[in-house]
Amino acid sequence: MNINATLLAQTIMFALFVWFSMKFVWTPIVAALDARKKQIADGLADAERAKLDLELAAKRSAEILREAKAKAGDIIANGEKRGSEIVEEAKNQAKVEGDRIVAGAKAEIDQEVFRAKEQLRTQVSSIALAGASKILGREIDPKAHNDLLDKLVAEI
Amino acid sequence: MSSEAHTSAEYIHHHLQNLTYGQLSDGTWGVAHTAEQAKEMGFWALNLDTLIMSFLLGAAFLWMFRSVAKSVVAGTPSGLQNFCEWAIEFIDSSVRGSFTAKNNMVAPLALTIFFWVFSMNLMDLLPIDYIPLLLGSFGVPFFKVVPSTDPNATFGMAIGVFLLVLYYSVKMKGLGGFVGELTLQPFGKWGMPVNFLLEGVNLIAKPISLALRLFGNMYAGEMIFILIALMGGAWAGFSATNVTLFGSQILLSLGWGIFHILIVTLQAFIFMTLTVVYLDMAHQEHH
Numbered sequence: 364m365n366i367n368a369t370l371l372a373q374t375i376m377f378a379l380f381v382w383f384s385m386k387f388v389w390t391p392i393v394a395a396l397d398a399r400k401k402q403i404a405d406g407l408a409d410a411e412r413a414k415l416d417l418e419l420a421a422k423r424s425a426e427i428l429r430e431a432k433a434k435a436g437d438i439i440a441n442g443e444k445r446g447s448e449i450v451e452e453a454k455n456q457a458k459v460e461g462d463r464i465v466a467g468a469k470a471e472i473d474q475e476v477f478r479a480k481e482q483l484r485t486q487v488s489s490i491a492l493a494g495a496s497k498i499l500g501r502e503i504d505p506k507a508h509n510d511l512l513d514k515l516v517a518e519i
Numbered sequence: 520m521s522s523e524a525h526t527s528a529e530y531i532h533h534h535l536q537n538l539t540y541g542q543l544s545d546g547t548w549g550v551a552h553t554a555e556q557a558k559e560m561g562f563w564a565l566n567l568d569t570l571i572m573s574f575l576l577g578a579a580f581l582w583m584f585r586s587v588a589k590s591v592v593a594g595t596p597s598g599l600q601n602f603c604e605w606a607i608e609f610i611d612s613s614v615r616g617s618f619t620a621k622n623n624m625v626a627p628l629a630l631t632i633f634f635w636v637f638s639m640n641l642m643d644l645l646p647i648d649y650i651p652l653l654l655g656s657f658g659v660p661f662f663k664v665v666p667s668t669d670p671n672a673t674f675g676m677a678i679g680v681f682l683l684v685l686y687y688s689v690k691m692k693g694l695g696g697f698v699g700e701l702t703l704q705p706f707g708k709w710g711m712p713v714n715f716l717l718e719g720v721n722l723i724a725k726p727i728s729l730a731l732r733l734f735g736n737m738y739a740g741e742m743i744f745i746l747i748a749l750m751g752g753a754w755a756g757f758s759a760t761n762v763t764l765f766g767s768q769i770l771l772s773l774g775w776g777i778f779h780i781l782i783v784t785l786q787a788f789i790f791m792t793l794t795v796v797y798l799d800m801a802h803q804e805h806h
Contacts, residue, residue, distance in 0.1 A: 365558055366671060367541070369566040373573065373675025374682075380577045380635060381679075385627035388581060391588040392607050398593035 488516045527749055534647065534745050536661040537566035537669055552660045566669055573666040576638040577631075584634075606630070610791075618795050620802035622687075628798075629791045632676065637787035639667040640737055644776055644783070647744050667737040667786075670730065677730035680794045684725065687801040696804075725797050729790060736786050740779055747771045 492512065532554060539557040540550050541564025550567070551557035557564070587603040596604055610630045618625050642665045651662045666672040688697045701718045702711050751768040754761050 365537075365539070365560075365564070366674070367539070367560065367562050367564040367566065369537075369564075369569055369669070369671035370675045370678070372565060372570055373672050374679045376570075376574060376577065377631075377635075377676050377679040380581060381624075381628050381631045383581055384584070384631040385624060388584040388588050389607070389627035389630060391591050392584070392603060393611075395591040395593045396604060396607070402593055 484516050488512050491515060527752075530749065530752060531742075531745055533661065534651070534663070534741075535668075537663050538568040538659060538661045540565045540567050550660065566663075566671055568662045568664070569666045569669040569672050572642065572664060573635070573639055573672055576642070576666070577635050580634040580638055581631075584630075606634070613792065614795055617792060618799045618802075620691075620799065622798070622802065625795060625798055628683075629795055632794055633787050633791040636667060636676075636733065636790050637784060639665065639672065640783035640786055642666070643668075643737060643740055643744065643779055647741070647748055665737060665741055667733055668741045670734045673730040673734040673737075674726070676790075677726035680729060680797065681726035684722075684797050684801045687798060691802050692804060725793075729793055729797075733786050733790050736782055740775075740782060743775055744772065744779075747775060 492508075536554050536557065538550060539560060541548065541557075541560030543549050543551070543556060544559050551560060551564075583599070584603055584606075587600050591600060607630065610633060611626055614626045614629050645664055647664070650664050651659075654662045663669060688700075692700065701722065702708075702715045704714060705717070706714055747768055750764040750771070753764055
C-alpha cells in the first residue's frame, strides 16, 4: 500500500488505453451507429415519399379511369349516331335507286308503247290499203292516195 | 488465543500487501517477501500485481470492444455488438448530459474509465483466497487481485484526469485566463493570496477526491470481505461455534457480495461522471 512508481506506470497505461479506445473502438462503432441512424432516417423518408407517391398514383389512376369512361361514352354515342346516319343514308340511297329504276322502267315502257304504236300505225296503213283495195276491187295507186293515207296514219 | 489473533493479523496483512518489485536492501533487484522489504524499496518500485491485473482487465475490455469495432455493421446488429452499442450509447448519453463543450476525446475517455474501473472493481467479487493461494503455491509471496484497492492505480488515473483538466483549462482559457481564474476570485484582486489558497485547494481536491473515493470504497469493501473470510478461517474442528461461524461466513459474503455489485458499478459510474464534470468545468470560459 505504498505509493511508488506503479503510479506513473498506471498513468501511462491509462493514457494508452484511452488513446486506443478513442482511435480503434469509439470511432468505428459510433460511425456505424451514425450510419444506421442515417439509414433509418432515409428509410423513413423513403416510406413517407412512397406513401405520397401512392396517393398521387391512386388519384391519377382514378382520373384516368374517369377520363376513359367519359371517352368510351363519347365513342359509343358517336357510334350510335353514325350508325343511325348510315342507316338513314342507306335508306335514302335505296329510295333514290328505286325511284331511278322505276323511272327507267317507265321510260322503257313508254318507248315500247310508242314503238308498238308506230308499228301499229304503219301496219294500219297497209291493212287499210289492203282493205280498201279489196273493197274497191282494184288496185289503188298508193302514190295517188299517199296524202290521204298519211292523213289517216296521223289520225290514228 | 493470542496466536490466533496473530494469525488473523497476518492473514489481513497478507491480503493487503502488494506484490512489489524493486531494489532490496542488499542492493539486488527482486520481489519483496515482507511488508517491511516492500516499504524499504521506496518510490522506485513496481506493484506487479496491480500492473498485471489492471493491464489484463483493460486489455480484455478493449479487446472485446475492438473485436466488435472491427466487424461492426450498420445493419441489424447481433450478439456482442448489441451490448457494445448499448454501452456506447449509455456512455454517450451520460457524457452529453454533463459535458456541454465539444471534444471528441471525452466520450472515449469516459468509456475507458467506466469499463476499466468497473472490471477492476469487479475483481473484488472473486473469492479472495483462491488466486493468492494458487499463485502462492508457485512461490509468489503476495497477490492483490483488485487493482483499485491499490492507491497507485486510483491515483494513477486521477493524475491522468488532472493533467487533462490542466491541459484543457489552459487551452480553453489561455494561461492568463486560467491563472486569473485561480487568483482573481472570489474576492477580487486584493484578495489574491486567499483566492489562490481557496481555488488551489479546490483544484487539488479534484484528483485527490477522485482517487481517494474509489480507493476508499474498494479498500473498505475488500477489508470487509477479508474480515468475513476470517470467520470460517477460525475453523478448528466441529463445534457449534465453528459451524455457526462457517455458516455466517457464507451468508455474509453472499450478502456483502450482492451489495458490492452495486458499489462496484456505482464507483465506476461516479469516477466516470466526475471526470466528465471536471473536464466540462475546464472547458467553461466563465465559471
